[in-house]
Amino acid sequence: MMRRLTAIAMLLSCAGLGVFLILSALRENIVFFLVPSDIAALEVDDSSAGNNGAKKNDNRNESSDISDERRDERIVGRRIRLGGLVVEGSLAHDETSGEISFVLTDGQARVAVNYRGILPDLFREGQGVVAIGEVTSRSSDTSMRATFRAERVLAKHDEYYMPRGLEKSLKKRDLWREEP
């Protein structure tokens, strides 16, 4: 009986360790979205990934740092899911072209998003959303890190549930979302 118990404990810990290793290796693929300040990190990944094989020879004569222009080329056109909060007052709707634009932030960097389509019901300023699409341009300026063309916009809602009307009185009393 003790032998079986040890065998089971061994089985579980081995399988657990295996799953842990797989999940940590796949970490970047499991996150559902990137945030605006991740776009800076994306370039670093790109340049290190491009440093092998034939490209290495091409780059040999250049300085080790890849120029900003080249980085822009790599990040532009890349399909990602970008998540963040919609900046208050940034939502604009062009009636003639049907173009919708808003700014996403993660508190550090901002990205300007353009979208043509239907926004989900829960979409509102100050609320979290995930935009699926591609980066159209990039800059080193964190106040507007990149521009983004979204093909789809998903609304995210948080873990707070409360009756209608209550949030207004909470806001008035400054009790709104004290904890992060």
Place this chain on the structure above:
Amino acid sequence: MKKLLRLTTPSSVRSLSNNLRGFCLLGAVLCGGFGVAWGALFAPADYLQGESVRIIYLHVPSAILSSVLYGTMALFSAIFLITRLSAFALLCQAIAPIGLLYTALCIVTGSIWGKLSWGAWWVWDARLTSLLVLFFLYIGYFALNDAFSERARARIATSVLVLVGAIDLPIIKFSVEWWYSLHQPASLLRRGGSTIHPEILQPLLLSIVGASFFAAWATFMVYENISLSIRLQRLESSDSA
């Protein structure tokens, strides 16, 4: 502890099931019926999501039970593998269809809720994906159970599968904390207490209790069914002998 385990025989579980079944059904009808009706008709609409928040009274109980039932199966599988007491393997067999039912209900209600709130029926987010893995673990249980002609072997094989699959449970629970996901973080079982307003929380808790009673009742019914079919097989084989 060992003595207590020894007392767990297929027939003692069956008499326990006979004694508790009526009580469980009563609990399921009263708590579940009252909880869901309260939530659907009288509880307030959410400040952000409006009326669609009412799916919570089906989605959260089924989500909790899909994991809790699997966890129970994993515990019984471990006990079975260590002690080889067949009652625990039979209990696993009885829980599995109920767990699968709740997992399917969780996915369907979650999908509807996702369409209403996020704007997508399905996304490959860590929470959704790990729950889909749980769904396939249940399916795998049935497939493996049917793959053996010898019962004793089937029980050992399925127990090992269920036990190893239990690694998915903490992944489901913490998927919303470990990775950025579209699904919101935990609002019920979290540090610092629930983030659900009492007016929504109370009918929700009642629905969870009702769903648990229903799961217990349904498990006992399936258990009764399994023990009767085993008995029938024995009678048939003794007849032909």
